Amino acid sequence: MGAGVVGLAIARELALSGREVVIIEAEDAVGTHTSSRNTGCIHAGISYPLGSLKNRLCQRGKELLYQYCPERGVGHRRCGKLLVATDDEQIDRLHGQMERAEKNGLHDLRLMDTSEVREMEPELSFREVVLSPSSGIVDQHDLMNALLGDAENAGAALALNSPVTGGRITGNGFEIDVGGNDPITIRAELCVNAAGHNATHIAAALDGLAAEHVPDVVYAKGNYFVLTSKRPFSRLIYPVPDADGLSIHVSPDIAGAIRFGPDTEFTDTIDYTVNPDRVAPFYEGIRKFWPALEDGDLVPGYAGIRPKLTRERATNLDFLIQGPDTHGIPGLACLYGLESPGLTSSMAIGEYVRKMLT
Numbered sequence: 001m002g003a004g005v006v007g008l009a010i011a012r013e014l015a016l017s018g019r020e021v022v023i024i025e026a027e028d029a030v031g032t033h034t035s036s037r038n039t040g041c042i043h044a045g046i047s048y049p050l051g052s053l054k055n056r057l058c059q060r061g062k063e064l065l066y067q068y069c070p071e072r073g074v075g076h077r078r079c080g081k082l083l084v085a086t087d088d089e090q091i092d093r094l095h096g097q098m099e100r101a102e103k104n105g106l107h108d109l110r111l112m113d114t115s116e117v118r119e120m121e122p123e124l125s126f127r128e129v130v131l132s133p134s135s136g137i138v139d140q141h142d143l144m145n146a147l148l149g150d151a152e153n154a155g156a157a158l159a160l161n162s163p164v165t166g167g168r169i170t171g172n173g174f175e176i177d178v179g180g181n182d183p184i185t186i187r188a189e190l191c192v193n194a195a196g197h198n199a200t201h202i203a204a205a206l207d208g209l210a211a212e213h214v215p216d217v218v219y220a221k222g223n224y225f226v227l228t229s230k231r232p233f234s235r236l237i238y239p240v241p242d243a244d245g246l247s248i249h250v251s252p253d254i255a256g257a258i259r260f261g262p263d264t265e266f267t268d269t270i271d272y273t274v275n276p277d278r279v280a281p282f283y284e285g286i287r288k289f290w291p292a293l294e295d296g297d298l299v300p301g302y303a304g305i306r307p308k309l310t311r312e313r314a315t316n317l318d319f320l321i322q323g324p325d326t327h328g329i330p331g332l333a334c335l336y337g338l339e340s341p342g343l344t345s346s347m348a349i350g351e352y353v354r355k356m357l358t
Contacts, residue, residue: 001164001176001202002195003027004035005140006338008147009350010192015154017354022186023148023156024178026163026198031144034196035343037272037304038222039251039259041236042066042136043341044081046101046109047315053352054318055104058341061348065138068347072146074139075254081135081236082112082121085128086288090240094128097240101132108133123232125289135236139254140343147346164195169208169329190357193334197270197307203334213327215320215336218308222262223274225282226301231256232290239289241313248285259301260286266311274300306339314340321349323356333357 001007003025015021027033042065048054069076085094101109112120112129148158159178167176174191178184195202203214237250251259260282279298286293309320320336327334333353342349 001191001193002199003030003148003158003160004033004194004196005031005144005147005343005346006035006196006335006349007192007194008144008151009346010194010353011156012147012151012154013350013354014190014192014358015151015156017358019190019358021151021154021156022188023151023158024162024164024176024186025158025160026195028160030148030158030160031140033270034304034306034338035144036140037302038140038340038343039249039262040137040140040253040343041081041251041340042076042078042138043344044101044108044132044135045104045106045341046083046097046132048104048341049316049318050103052318053321054341054345057319057345057348057352059105060351061341061345062134064347065143065344066136068146069138069143072150074142074146076136076138077254078134078136079235079252081132081238082117082124083109083130083132084124084126084237084239084289086125086239087127091128093240094130098130106134121233121235121237123290123292124237125291137236137252137254138343143346164198164202164205166205167191167202167207169206169332173331190331191333192353192357193332194338196338197305199307199334199336209327209329209332209334213322213334215309217336218311219267219270220306220308220311220339221265221267221271221303222306223265223278223303224259224261224301225274225279225298226260227258227297228299230297231258232292233258237289239285246285248282260298261301262304267305270305272303272305274303276300307337308339309337319345319349321352321356323353331357
């Protein structure tokens with residue numbers, strides 16, 4: 001249930017292992033929500049809690065993506081990420097990021113000298129910079145099409161416009177009620193709830209799953225602003241977060257267009273409209289590392305909504321992937337809070353869920 005990048009990666013794993021797989025998606029295309037409304041960053045695994053699923057699955061997922069993308073012709077680039085301190089106050093926090101990465105098993109970060117930074121990104125203003133060479137970007141749509149193609153070649157079927165309306169846990173598995181133009185009930189031995197924004201609603205409608213195992217969900221909207229013509233940077237730029245954990249990131253896409261964001265705006269609804277009035281903090285934050293930004297350079301780009309478990313920063317939280325060991329129901333996996341680094345971790349999550357269920 002759910003044909004975002006994580007759902008497709010899980011479906012691919014199960015289909016390649018010989019299972020008969022049906023992918024149920026409420027929308028009219030795959031990956032229309034969180035999977036396509038993000039930076040497309042391949043994260044290195046720098047700041048996630050030590051021993052967490054995010055830490056393990058991000059680093060494994062990164063390895064799998066860099067192997068898989070060239071094999072399947074998926075657009076990607078190992079462009080690297082620059083972690084930037086723009087004043088003396090941020091230097092200690094920058095060094096703290098390096099130490100945390102080392103503890104997490106990531107040993108390739110290094111402090112750059114001034115001339116090297118100037119050569120790489122001549123328009124960047126900085127006090128100190130750390131390079132993460134294994135960070136990169138990927139074309140999310142290319143990736144999802146490749147994962148879906150592999151799943152379908154292994155016999156999986158995709159059902160679009162098929163919202164889950166309810167379901168039951170039976171003695172032999174699951175009965176899942178599917179709406180749409182031709183409502184149907186699907187009986188299955190295994191059931192994977194990877195529905196992103198709707199994962200908690202689907203879980204709550206699954207008769208036989210105790211309410212104590214259905215978490216609350218918090219929607220965090222992230223707005224992006226873009227440059228219409230200038231292309232001052234060729235790499236990911238991540239300024240050190242301020243004391244409140246806020247930072248405006250630079251994310252070039254595969255074609256080189258520059259996006260800034262996301263910010264964080266908590267919301268109760270799924271609304272992807274970008275409010276132009278939110279641009280002021282972007283100008284203020286960006287000019288700390290790119291003073292050449294001129295008034296009028298930024299225009300509204302797009303927005304995404306991250307399904308979170310609390311209002312804590314993503315780097316302080318973990319994925320919640322519940323299997324039979326948690327809820328006691330054989331054959332059921334429920335995935336919640338798959339915000340960043342969900343895209344990077346997607347193929348590793350596929351492995352993880354397949355092993356959990358089979």
